[in-house]
Amino acid sequence: xxxxxxxxxEMSVQEAETVTLSCTYDTSESDYYLFWYKQPPSxxxxxxxxxEAYKQQNATENxxxxxxxxxxxxxxxxxxxxxxxxxxxYFCAYRTDNTGNQFYFGTGTSLTVIP
Amino acid sequence: KAGVTQTPRYLIKTxxxxxxxSCSPISGHRSVSWYQxxxxxxxxxxxxxxxxxxxxxxxxxxxxxxxxxxNSRSEMNVSTLELGDSALYLCASSPLGRARNExxxxxxxxxxxx
Numbered sequence: 001x002x003x004x005x006x007x008x009x010e011m012s013v014q015e016a017e018t019v020t021l022s023c024t025y026d027t028s029e030s031d032y033y034l035f036w037y038k039q040p041p042s043x044x045x046x047x048x049x050x051x052e053a054y055k056q057q058n059a060t061e062n063x064x065x066x067x068x069x070x071x072x073x074x075x076x077x078x079x080x081x082x083x084x085x086x087x088x089x090y091f092c093a094y095r096t097d098n099t100g101n102q103f104y105f106g107t108g109t110s111l112t113v114i115p
Numbered sequence: 116k117a118g119v120t121q122t123p124r125y126l127i128k129t130x131x132x133x134x135x136x137s138c139s140p141i142s143g144h145r146s147v148s149w150y151q152x153x154x155x156x157x158x159x160x161x162x163x164x165x166x167x168x169x170x171x172x173x174x175x176x177x178x179x180x181x182x183x184x185x186n187s188r189s190e191m192n193v194s195t196l197e198l199g200d201s202a203l204y205l206c207a208s209s210p211l212g213r214a215r216n217e218x219x220x221x222x223x224x225x226x227x228x229x
Contacts, residue, residue, distance in 0.1 A: 037220075044118070045205065045220040091157065097213060102171050103148070107157035 002027050004094050006106035013082045014114050020067075021077045021109045023092030029053075032096035034068065034075045039108075040088040048090070051075065079111075087113045116142055119221035121206050127227045133194040136224045140187050140208030146170075147189040148218065149181060152203040161204075164189050165211075193226075201228045 003026045013019035025034070036048040051059045051068050058066050063083075067076045079086055092106040120139045128134050140147050149161040160173035164183035181191040187208075193200055203225050207218035 035217075044222050045207075047217045050217065102160050102163065102173070103150075103158070103207075103218065104160070105150075105158040107155065 002029075002094055002096075002104045004092055004104050004106040006090075006092055006109050008109045009107070010110045010112070012112040012114055013079070013086075015082055015084060017082055018078060018080045019082055019111065021079075021090050021092075021111070023075045023077070023106055025073050025075065025092070025094045025104075027073070027094065027096070029096045029098055031098070032094060034066075035093040035095070035103075036064070036066070036075075036077045037091045037093060037105075038086075038088045039091065040085075045091070049077065082113050084113050084115065087111055119206060119208050119219050121204075121221040121224050123224060124222065125225045125227075127229065128196050129229050130196055130198060132196050133192065134196060134226060135190055135192045136204055136206075136226075138189045138191075138206030138208075138221060140189070140206075141219055144208035144210050144219070145187055146209045146211060146216075147183055147187065148207045148209075149189070149191050150205040150207065151175075152205055152223070153201075158205065161191065196228045198228050201226060 005024045032053045034051045038048045039045040049061045063080045065078045089108045091108045094104045122137045146165045148163040150158040163171045167183045178194045183189045203223045205223045206221045209216040209218045
């Protein structure tokens with residue numbers, strides 16, 4: 001069974017500093033996709049970054065990058081130069097075409113940015 | 116394009132009642148998924164509809180049901196409400212529902228069961 005684990009319920013970071021959010025997953029599939037979604041307080045969930053499992057290169061989107069370790073089944077999110085607007089709940093998610101396209105989400109990490 | 120919309124945004128019901136939530140996907144998107152979000156549990160997958168057919172279903176009791184119309188709009192229904200059904204219900208749409216596709220989320224419907 002696919003599971004996604006986020007072991008850090010809460011994290012905080014000083015503005016302009018770097019923070020890393022952890023995510024591990026369990027799967028027997030070889031072809032899948034990993035996502036980080038951001039849910040600001042009382043606002044809609046939006047996609048931050050996506051990683052295809054077949055790609056060795058880590059995905060990067062501006063200040064957001066991932067450290068994808070396929071063998072270790074680890075998918076961490078690094079936020080550089082943290083901004084106040086980065087404060088949100090972050091969810092790690094896994095998806096594969098082989099399980100009916102269902103998303104499996106972690107329980108989330110609440111990120112606080114300290115001015 | 117307009118984003119995913121959900122109505123109503125807030126609902127208060129009492130135990131035993133039933134409720135219907137509505138979701139309008141982004142124009143052209145044929146896949147609609149529903150999730151239940153509760154503190155500590157994260158997002159739990161309810162079901163996915165594609166071209167009016169339920170393609171996948173999560174591990175929820177039969178009190179939770181849904182449907183999709185020909186215009187891709189979707190509804191979910193919860194019958195015989197229980198206190199534990201209080202949650203944020205999120206709808207998400209994607210063009211084809213393939214794993215590589217980004218899912219676009221709506222703002223959610225906050226259901227409170229008293």
